[in-house]
Amino acid sequence: MAPMTPSRWETVPVEGDSAPASAPVRVRFAPSPTGIFHVGGARTALFNWLFARHHGGSMVLRIEDTDAERNQEQWTVGIVDALRWLGLDWDDGPYHQSERSHLYAEAAEKLFADGRAYYCDCSREARDERTRHIPTPGYDGYCRDRGLTPGEGRALRFRTPDEGSTTVIDVIRGAPVFEHHTVEDFVILRSNETPIFILAVVVDDMAMGITHVIRGEEHLPNTVKALLLWGALGGGDPPVFAHVPVLVNQAGKKLSKRRDKVALEQYREQGYLPEAMRNYLALLGWAPPGGREVVSLDEMVAAFRLEDVNSSPAFFDERKLLHFNAEYIRALSATEFVGASGTFLEHGSWAPGDFDFAAFDVLAPLVQERVRTLGEVPAMVEFLFLPEPRIDEKAWDKRVVRGPAAKQILTAAREEFASCAWTAAALHQVTAAVGERHQLGLAKAQFPVRVAVTGRDVGPPLFESLEVLGREPTRERLRRALERLEA
RNA sequence: GGCCCCAUCGUCUAGAGGCCGAGGACACCACCCUCUCAAGGUGGAGACACGGGUUCGAAUCCCGUUGGGGCUGCCA
Numbered sequence: 001m002a003p004m005t006p007s008r009w010e011t012v013p014v015e016g017d018s019a020p021a022s023a024p025v026r027v028r029f030a031p032s033p034t035g036i037f038h039v040g041g042a043r044t045a046l047f048n049w050l051f052a053r054h055h056g057g058s059m060v061l062r063i064e065d066t067d068a069e070r071n072q073e074q075w076t077v078g079i080v081d082a083l084r085w086l087g088l089d090w091d092d093g094p095y096h097q098s099e100r101s102h103l104y105a106e107a108a109e110k111l112f113a114d115g116r117a118y119y120c121d122c123s124r125e126a127r128d129e130r131t132r133h134i135p136t137p138g139y140d141g142y143c144r145d146r147g148l149t150p151g152e153g154r155a156l157r158f159r160t161p162d163e164g165s166t167t168v169i170d171v172i173r174g175a176p177v178f179e180h181h182t183v184e185d186f187v188i189l190r191s192n193e194t195p196i197f198i199l200a201v202v203v204d205d206m207a208m209g210i211t212h213v214i215r216g217e218e219h220l221p222n223t224v225k226a227l228l229l230w231g232a233l234g235g236g237d238p239p240v241f242a243h244v245p246v247l248v249n250q251a252g253k254k255l256s257k258r259r260d261k262v263a264l265e266q267y268r269e270q271g272y273l274p275e276a277m278r279n280y281l282a283l284l285g286w287a288p289p290g291g292r293e294v295v296s297l298d299e300m301v302a303a304f305r306l307e308d309v310n311s312s313p314a315f316f317d318e319r320k321l322l323h324f325n326a327e328y329i330r331a332l333s334a335t336e337f338v339g340a341s342g343t344f345l346e347h348g349s350w351a352p353g354d355f356d357f358a359a360f361d362v363l364a365p366l367v368q369e370r371v372r373t374l375g376e377v378p379a380m381v382e383f384l385f386l387p388e389p390r391i392d393e394k395a396w397d398k399r400v401v402r403g404p405a406a407k408q409i410l411t412a413a414r415e416e417f418a419s420c421a422w423t424a425a426a427l428h429q430v431t432a433a434v435g436e437r438h439q440l441g442l443a444k445a446q447f448p449v450r451v452a453v454t455g456r457d458v459g460p461p462l463f464e465s466l467e468v469l470g471r472e473p474t475r476e477r478l479r480r481a482l483e484r485l486e487a
Numbered sequence: 488g489g490c491c492c493c494a495u496c497g498u499c500u501a502g503a504g505g506c507c508g509a510g511g512a513c514a515c516c517a518c519c520c521u522c523u524c525a526a527g528g529u530g531g532a533g534a535c536a537c538g539g540g541u542u543c544g545a546a547u548c549c550c551g552u553u554g555g556g557g558c559u560g561c562c563a
Contacts, residue, residue, distance in 0.1 A: 031563090032563045034562075064563065066562095067562060067563075069562090070563085120561090124560080124561085135489065136488085136489050136490085136559095138489085138490095138559070155561045157561095173491095173492070173493095177491095178490075178491075179490085182489075182490050182491090186560095187560085187561050190561040192561080194561090196561070197562080197563050198563095201563095216557095217492070217493090217557065218556095218558070218563090219557095219558090219563085220491065220492065220558080221491060221492090221558040222558080222563090243492085245493080245556095246556075246557070248555095248556075250498095252555060252556070253556080254556075254557070280499095283499060283512090285499090285500095286500090287499080287500050287501065287511095287512095289501095291500090291501065291510075291512080292511090292512095293499090293500090293513090294512095310499095310500080311492075311494095312492090312493050312494065312556095313492095313493070313555085313556065313557090315499070316499095317498050317513070319498080319513060320498075320499065320513040320514080321513095322513090323513055326525090326526090330526075370525045371525090372525090380524095399523095428522070431522075432522080435522095441522085442522045443522055443523075444522095445522080446522045446523065447522090447523070449522095450522085450523060456523090456524095457524085458524040459523070460523090460524085460525095461522070462522060462523070463522075
């Protein structure tokens, strides 16, 4: 079958052995709780969600925890938390495959009874030994006709056809064909009687009426096995597949929990906004029409089409994410920004009781347009709440020790600041005047004051900062800076 | 090794045979604005992997090559 064209997809019932297009869309997000929830999983969840919402369909959340040894409850909690954080809800579930064992056992029994599966007691070593010199590796079918019955140390294998081929109908990839002779007799039940995920997935997708399977590209080779099982179990029309491209690191390798920074939780803790993450994730393999990249959830839902998803791997670029985050932070209302900063302010370097909400409130809008993550907020305002500013030695050396007329400016500013009006405008004017006396523009003249008072040479606008800090604290810091200069 | 997938600026992408001497975004560079830093504005550099076909015409279709990736578990 030829790849589906968009027009056919939109208007004509899907033909052949695929689910009828008239059936309401029903997708599932089926993560495995074997570790931290990462950006790749989040992107898959997003695409499922967008597709379901676009078509007014439903999404099932299914936890694929058939491997008891690798699954932990904490990871499931992490998945659910992360989805909620991203604002992705589901209509059904979460189901746990670990609680549905009887369904898989039933299916396995049927396959065995029908002669479609057989028990095998080959060890990995024995099988490797036999197949070492065979060009096409995989299980060699040694136990196919040994007539083994269930028992200790015996796994159940599905007997794959020797002839023919299976075509996977994939909205993103067209119609890859897999020759059956290249598909080994794969295990569907472990010797401890628990199912392998391929069996569980097929049984569940069937039982849950899944119409579209949207998952990572790494599952494409498994799909032929799933389709074979689907047929053997008499499942009728299989779902339509969409294998989304993998997310890769700088080296072009699939994102790995071990070597790459992929934990959603980590981004959250650094002060990334869920809206920014969601928007950025949507752009990995998909692009909204019209060339606009910063788009609302509603716009994404309206525009999302599975067949527009790219087929090539996408690099997860943290720098672009950072840019999106900054945009989303700036788009917050002042109140929202203050609220969102809350938890990050709790981890400031100041003493717990020294935080002044009113002071932060005044400076917040100026900080808002200067940070790229909420995690950067505390460092921008800590000078307000610390008894003494934390001095950045590099800035001190460059702008005070070696800065032009620094000592004179600090001295004069301290004097002028004693009596001038304590408003940003007045401080601005006074500082400019002091600079002029030394043939310095305000850009240069403000540096010694900025470093003396805030400890750094970058930060929110200086005069607003001084106004909030107050006259005496400011003058005291200027005095200490002069002292420090002498020392 | 085998099977499968993929291939447009450094990165994410637009691109459905003529609208493409390839557009946007991030990053980068320069200038402007500016109390620092950001933001914003203007400009710049930067890509159709290669080779064959098909066609009046190919980034777009076909084949091959090369390169990259995924899978190849009694993991998912």
